[in-house]
Amino acid sequence: MYFEPMNFINNLSYMGLGMLGIFVVIGLIAGVTILLNNATAKIAKKRRK
Amino acid sequence: MSFLYEYLLQLTWQHVVMWCIGGLLIWLAIKKEMEPTLLLPMGFGAILVNLPFSDAAAIGGPLHTLYNAGIANELFPLILFIGIGAMIDFGPLLTNPKLMIFGAAAQFGIFFTLCLASVFFPNINDAASIAVIGAADGPTSIVVAQTLMSDYVGPIMVAAYSYMALVPIIQPPIIKLLTTKKERMIRMPYEAKEVSKATRILFPIVITVIAGLIAPKSVSLIGFLMFGNLIRECGVLDSLSETAQKALANLVTIFLGITIAFQMQADKFLQPETLLILGLGLFAFIFDTAGGVLFAKFLNLFVKKKVNPMIGAAGISAFPMAGRTVHKMGQEEDPQNFLLMHSIGVNVSGQIASVIAGGLILSFFM
Numbered sequence: 001m002y003f004e005p006m007n008f009i010n011n012l013s014y015m016g017l018g019m020l021g022i023f024v025v026i027g028l029i030a031g032v033t034i035l036l037n038n039a040t041a042k043i044a045k046k047r048r049k
Numbered sequence: 050m051s052f053l054y055e056y057l058l059q060l061t062w063q064h065v066v067m068w069c070i071g072g073l074l075i076w077l078a079i080k081k082e083m084e085p086t087l088l089l090p091m092g093f094g095a096i097l098v099n100l101p102f103s104d105a106a107a108i109g110g111p112l113h114t115l116y117n118a119g120i121a122n123e124l125f126p127l128i129l130f131i132g133i134g135a136m137i138d139f140g141p142l143l144t145n146p147k148l149m150i151f152g153a154a155a156q157f158g159i160f161f162t163l164c165l166a167s168v169f170f171p172n173i174n175d176a177a178s179i180a181v182i183g184a185a186d187g188p189t190s191i192v193v194a195q196t197l198m199s200d201y202v203g204p205i206m207v208a209a210y211s212y213m214a215l216v217p218i219i220q221p222p223i224i225k226l227l228t229t230k231k232e233r234m235i236r237m238p239y240e241a242k243e244v245s246k247a248t249r250i251l252f253p254i255v256i257t258v259i260a261g262l263i264a265p266k267s268v269s270l271i272g273f274l275m276f277g278n279l280i281r282e283c284g285v286l287d288s289l290s291e292t293a294q295k296a297l298a299n300l301v302t303i304f305l306g307i308t309i310a311f312q313m314q315a316d317k318f319l320q321p322e323t324l325l326i327l328g329l330g331l332f333a334f335i336f337d338t339a340g341g342v343l344f345a346k347f348l349n350l351f352v353k354k355k356v357n358p359m360i361g362a363a364g365i366s367a368f369p370m371a372g373r374t375v376h377k378m379g380q381e382e383d384p385q386n387f388l389l390m391h392s393i394g395v396n397v398s399g400q401i402a403s404v405i406a407g408g409l410i411l412s413f414f415m
Contacts, residue, residue, distance in 0.1 A: 011163060011167045014164070
């Protein structure tokens with residue numbers, strides 16, 4: 001059976017890049033969502049006035 | 050008279066073992082109500098394809114035809130995603146978008162398992178496909194495994210769907226190990242805020258564009274999911290939304306479940322690697338849970354308004370089981386603690402994050 005423990009170390013870069021990528025994308029989506037919420041709330045407030 | 054027993058003589062112990070596995074999946078589906086929509090068709094399909102000289106499993110037979118039509122080209126899981134997107138209400142998440150960060154943290158198990166799986170599988174594509182079991186999302190697991198042409202699609206599917214159903218059993222011991230009673234009792238008051246229709250409509254479009262620009266390989270996955278959600282939220286396609294949620298999702302699920310069994314033929318499934326894959330899949334789920342909880346605890350070092358670290362565990366994509374499990378655990382510690390809206394918000398963010406993780410994995414290895 002194949003067993004190469006060094007591969008764990010060699011592939012840690014994928015873990016780093018993967019988690020960084022996820023946080024960047026999700027952070028961006030969360031930020032844009034907050035902006036969307038604020039923008040649409042302002043528009044709704046203006047319409048009520 | 051030999052025609053009556055000539056095929057019977059071709060029966061092997063491996064076929065019988067696969068019947069038992071199929072029977073177990075059916076039992077889990079019916080008796081324990083674990084993901085019955087998929088485990089039952091998979092279980093029955095496993096029996097169909099493990100009858101000697103079964104024409105259901107033959108090249109050119111119905112399962113092979115369905116496999117080529119919808120699984121080999123990743124079409125069935127993508128169509129299923131339309132239905133899933135139509136079922137999801139992003140409202141709890143949109144009222145508190147900061148919860149999305151826990152969905153991101155709970156994908157840790159995928160990448161950690163990638164490193165671990167590479168120790169046992171020389172082909173990195175196989176290791177990556179196995180790691181995506183941690184996405185706790187059947188369609189994502191199928192799409193990634195098929196796109197990366199993994200040899201282990203069958204065991205990966207069985208692991209993904211079985212563990213999704215086992216979330217209420219897998220998560221609580223991990224959460225209790227990593228948190229104190231005091232932490233589990235942290236209350237998180239929910240302030241109901243109205244989310245505008247414009248936000249609900251723009252959200253799926255914006256997510257697709259952002260995710261697509263950064264990880265183009267995720268466009269199919271995230272796009273179909275968000276398309277389903279847009280049908281739901283636009284307000285002018287109620288009949289399509291209902292069709293997507295019910296008829297379409299059920300129809301594709303029937304075909305998906307029984308067709309996946311094409312990969313459960315004894316010679317492919319009964320390999321030592323299958324047990325290893327099941328073990329690595331469990332490992333991925335455990336470290337997804339741990340990643341979400343530990344991130345929440347880390348965040349609590351810096352924030353005044355503490356979060357209940359259990360909600361980090363809800364970032365695993367198994368919707369809505371993970372969200373409900375966390376809420377239930379919160380209620381066990383403090384019956385007045387209502388974590389449901391927060392945990393469901395984190396749970397749906399995990400759905401998005403798991404799809405992005407799948408897209409990133411495809412970007413790395415394609």
